[in-house]
Amino acid sequence: MPDVEGLLRQMNARGKRIDRATLERIVATCEKRRFILSDDGILIRANQGHSVQVNLGL
Numbered sequence: 468m469p470d471v472e473g474l475l476r477q478m479n480a481r482g483k484r485i486d487r488a489t490l491e492r493i494v495a496t497c498e499k500r501r502f503i504l505s506d507d508g509i510l511i512r513a514n515q516g517h518s519v520q521v522n523l524g525l
Contacts, residue, residue: 471504471511
């Protein structure tokens, strides 16, 4: 799980301006519930797996 602060830093460094409040609003209001924050709000992850088959080449 990536940490939220690191995600925000990386997005802002690449010109995608977003703050914690906006990210939390996106997570909370996404109808498909695509993302989830850890209970302490430090980490974020995808809430669902791939919807298409993925060949990992293992």
